[in-house]
Amino acid sequence: MCQVATNAFPLQFAVFISGSPPLKLEGENRVVCQLYDEVGTVIDIPTFHIFGCDDAFLLSAVALYNVCDPSNSAMFDHGLGHIVPRDAENVRMLADILEELIPKADGNKEERELKKYEHI
Numbered sequence: 001m002c003q004v005a006t007n008a009f010p011l012q013f014a015v016f017i018s019g020s021p022p023l024k025l026e027g028e029n030r031v032v033c034q035l036y037d038e039v040g041t042v043i044d045i046p047t048f049h050i051f052g053c054d055d056a057f058l059l060s061a062v063a064l065y066n067v068c069d070p071s072n073s074a075m076f077d078h079g080l081g082h083i084v085p086r087d088a089e090n091v092r093m094l095a096d097i098l099e100e101l102i103p104k105a106d107g108n109k110e111e112r113e114l115k116k117y118e119h120i
Contacts, residue, residue, distance in 0.1 A: 013105035015048045015098075017084055020060035021067055036066040046072040046104045048097060052080040074101055 022034045022042055034042055047068045051061040065075050074097055078085040085091065 013046050017050045018057050018061045019064040021063040042067040044069045049075040052078050054081040
C-alpha cells in the first residue's frame with residue numbers, strides 16, 4: 001500500500017541572492033541557524049547561489065550554500081557587495097549558468113515525484 005507524503009517539498013529549483021542558512025525554532029523563544037557541521041544537507045533540490053566577495057553577509061551566504069546538496073548546487077561570486085548584479089557581463093554569466101542548471105531541475109522532477117510516495 002502506498003500513501004502520498006504530506007511533507008513533499010513543492011519547489012524544484014531555488015536561486016539565492018546572498019541569503020542565510022535555514023532557521024529552526026527551538027523551544028518557544030529560540031531561533032537557531034541550521035549549519036552544515038550540525039545538520040548536514042538540508043536542501044536537496046538544485047540551487048544557484050549568487051553573492052559578492054565584498055558582501056557584508058558573505059559568511060551567511062556561504063553557510064546557506066553549505067547546507068545544500070553540493071552535486072546539485074552552483075555558486076557565483078559577482079565580485080561586488082550586497083547587491084543584485086545588473087551589468088551586462090554579470091547578467092550574461094548568470095544566464096549561462098542558469099541555462100545549465102535548469103535542466104537539472106527538470107531531470108529531478110520525475111525523481112522527486114517518486115519520492116512523494118512512501119511504502120507502508
